[in-house]
Amino acid sequence: MDRKAGWAKVESGIMESMASLTEDSATAGGDQGGVRRRDFINVAAASFAGVGAVSVALPLINQMNPSADVLAEASTEVDVSAIAPGQAIKTIFRKQPLFVRHLTPAEIAAAEKVPTSELRDPQSLEDRTKAGHKQWLVTMGVCTHLGCVPLGAAAGEVKGEFGGYFCPCHGSHYDTAGRIRKGPAPTNLMVPEYAFTSPTVIKVG
């Protein structure tokens, strides 16, 4: 079919639909049932506008998510060589406190003594530390209840009934494996993604 004939066909198609439109409006008001061409045009126009609205809304919603510079602070290195057993440090990871704790053998024993079936969020000390580095407990210092910083990392702070951490905001007690034992927090202190890059340096994130 050459182009001219093609256009003629389109044109006659338009004429036809115009004719049916005027027909429709002539009989409009009568309840006719069935699908009219005008319904198609209405639905098509509304869907087109809808797709447009959604595609504009997406960037408007997405701008609220963390921006590139916030995400860029994604990893942190910590030298743990100076932390003596029984001590812990508080540093920053993604603008939030990070606890790195050097467990004493007694603390390790205390954590391992508890059957995991008794826990609210069942995890063993092994699940929460790296193989061969059981004495290093690395957790976020963010209470899983509503996000306060638990006490127990700095010297002299109360460690709660289970010798780990204690959140003063609503009274959550964590044990020496950072597991929730008592209080409103639903889960154990989060263990971030990390790895030992040398025996005394960890890379978090």
Add this chain to the structure above:
Amino acid sequence: MSFPWANEYKPSNAFTRYLDERLPLPRFVYNAVGAGYPVPRNLNYFWNFGVLAGVALMVQIVTGIVLAMHYAAEGTIAFASVEHIMRDVNAGWFIRYAHANGASMFFIVVYTHIFRGLFYGSYKPPREMVWHLGLVIFLLMMATAFMGYVLPWGQMSFWGAKVITGLFGAIPLVGEPIQTWLLGGFAPDNAALNRFFSLHYLLPFVILGVIILHIWALHIPGSSNPTGVEVKSEQDTVPFHPYYTAKDGVGVAAFFLLFASLVFFAPNMLGHPDNYIPANPMSTPAHIVPEWYFWPFYAILRAFTVDFFFIPAKLLGVLAMFASILLLFFLPWLDTSAVRSGHYRPLFRKFFWFGLVPCVIILAWCGGAPAEEPYVIISQIASAYYFAHFLIILPIIARVETPKPLPNSITEAVLANHAGTKLQPAE
């Protein structure tokens, strides 16, 4: 709509006649809050609080816009800019104290307004829409005040933001992405501060819009009154102006008296001293407490300490806190008694004064206290009563109570209060 006997607006000079034909704004005002709006003649001082809420909003908008001329929403200097307002800006201390205490005044007024509605059954047909729009305003106010409190970027600002956005983190699956999305990061920071400022500026104007709808919806049936009996004839009403403009004027004077006492003599009484310590993401204050007007809801949030039916305690607390407000939307269908006013409902009145009111006061007291015993158990009992009051007690009262006989009309009720006066047609 109005009653057929409403006064009609008559432009008094050439200019108002000209205006009336082109933009009848004076006519609109006359019919809305002027002599063209007939109001029941027996309104008591509790009916002042709607106008007072409007005044409080205006105070917040004016002082807020002035503060925004000196405030900087940037994490490293926000705290310093508020101190700059307090120490360097001419009369800055006055404007900031007016804004901070103005928020408290706003809530005092709105809580009274809401309890007025609860006692006099203002939520019942045909005013359900008025009630619902009022609750929308209340929710917007809470969001506005919460975000405003974050702006000075002190310790309470920071940790309040963290705890409140943390509530969304309790939602299963989508909670954490929502929290990160709200904050624009993993913890409150510059991104959060900036967006909160933007929304804190915007929401009061949204509130203004909803207030217009609230009053529009109110003016269809017209104001209720302490008897709860609908207006029957012209005798039952007086024009809003001058009668209630004058009465509201008395209320406005009392409002500013209390407001000024706070601003000039106890500007920090309702605030928390920790908010004068700059935000520190590494250390949590010993007790995080929100502003006093959130205490009842905070107590409900913290009342859930154990899991129930596999739902974690944290999520239960959050659900209960939101439910405690959303519940009020269903009130028109929970309290099915045909009698509106608590004056004519002996049983309802007892549960109102000896049940609901002390319950909310106790919740507020627990919400401001540390999360320790005995506050936890007390807030658990009070939260249980709060829900039972609306979901169980009110529906039962509505069924079993025998109300006292209602007066035939507002006028009859008014005249009965003045012994010796005989019921006679108005001259």
